[in-house]
Amino acid sequence: MELPNGIESTQELLDAQAHIMSHTMHFINSMSLKCAVQLRIPDIIHKHRKPMTLSELTDALPINKSKSLCVERLMRVLINSRFFTKLKISEDKEGYWLTPSSHLLLTDKPFSMTSLVIAYGDPIFTDPFHRISEWFETKDPTPFVTIHGKTFWEQAGEDLRLNRFFNESMASDTWLVSSVILKDCRHVFEGLKSMVDVAGGTGTMAKAIADAIPGLKCSVLELPHVVAGLEGTQNLTFIVGDMFESIPQGDAVFMKVIITIVMH
Ligand SMILES: C[S@@+](CC[C@H](N)C(=O)[O-])C[C@H]1O[C@@H](n2cnc3c(N)ncnc32)[C@H](O)[C@@H]1O
Structure with a gap:
């Protein structure tokens, strides 16, 4: 096999391919996190008060049960990105449990970041990122302007829903940061x-x-x-x-x- 220019070994070839695959698919991490918050998986596990098996979690989720196999896949992605962990329940059973990050994904708790996850996962924020190359060809100040013809702040001034959820998400972040600032600074x-x-x-x-x-x-x-x-x-x-x-x-x-x- 002839290696492409600039690649010196089969290992380097495979590493380069894995590197590209990893970055191409990285959005799956953000979208899985958004899905976990929308399905309230952190709340469900927290309410269970002990590690939750796959079948317990699937039963508790408000989903079509024909999708239950996919819950395991979703949780695998989320464990990989350290939003959940798996703990041994008994000799042959494991259960999903929370990590420090997923404690910040509980709704109605101090420092909850759920509104921020939902806001930044909204297409109004993610769509402009699909158009960055197009934006480079224009004189527009941001990709948001390329798509919407106005700045984000102008759009928020006209769209009550956007204004509300953006302000709420910022306030939730600030609530956490202000507590740390006042504690340490x-x-x-x-x-x-x-x-x-x-x-x-x-x-x-x-x-x-x-x-x-x-x-x-x-x-x-x-x-x-x-x-x-x-x-x-x-x-x-x-x-x-x-x-x-x-x-x-x-x-x-x-x-x-x-x-x-x-x-x-
Ligand atoms: C990313 S948010 C940060 C809000 C706040 N500092 C926080 O951390 O929670 C940016 C804020 O800048 C405000 N903003 C944008 N352009 C502005 C301008 N020209 N003058 C005053 N405020 C502006 C927006 O309305 C928005 O609330």
């Missing part, structure tokens, strides 16, 4: 009198910081559709504006998930 905010959270979403971070630091007044600069109907408090103010036009004065400026997402 509280000293950064101490002594400040005012702080502006630029593009601060629905104010989850600013509220957490303002509540934790006495004497600190926080404001959130945001687009109108994000803060419509939200009311501030004595130490939290919502300001409608465009961060590319002006940023209100403050002792400190806070930005989370802005530089890479909004600045282009």
Whole structure:
């Protein structure tokens, strides 16, 4: 067998093929994760309170039972990506159990990331990634604009569903991050009198910081559709504006998930 140019051994040939296959199929990991959240597999296993066998899990799932064999395949993908683990129940039985990551996929629990998984797995986010090469040929600022003819933020301003689920998913992420920041980096905010959270979403971070630091007044600069109907408090103010036009004065400026997402 003649090896292609640039490949020196059969092993290198097979490694290169596996490498390409792995990256080509990688989207299956994201979609399997989304499916697990939609089917509430973490909740079902958690509610069972002990490792769950394949047949117990299949019975508990709201699925067409003719698909039960595929549950095993789905769980295999999810175990491989460390969302679940398999534990021995008895000599000849194993059961699925949660990992630290799947504890964050329980609904209605602190730090739940389910809304983020669903939001980022939505076609509104994934479709533009199918069109990146086409976007490179245009002058459009993002692939989202190539598909929808407007920026993501403009679209969210017109589409209530998108606005709601995006804001919710950001708030859930921020809930977790704000807890860690206030636990480990509280000293950064101490002594400040005012702080502006630029593009601060629905104010989850600013509220957490303002509540934790006495004497600190926080404001959130945001687009109108994000803060419509939200009311501030004595130490939290919502300001409608465009961060590319002006940023209100403050002792400190806070930005989370802005530089890479909004600045282009
Ligand atoms: C990825 S989200 C991050 C939200 C928040 N910082 C968080 O981490 O939860 C980006 C935010 O930027 C806001 N945004 C986008 N363009 C903006 C602009 N020109 N001026 C102010 N806010 C903007 C969006 O409405 C959105 O809430």
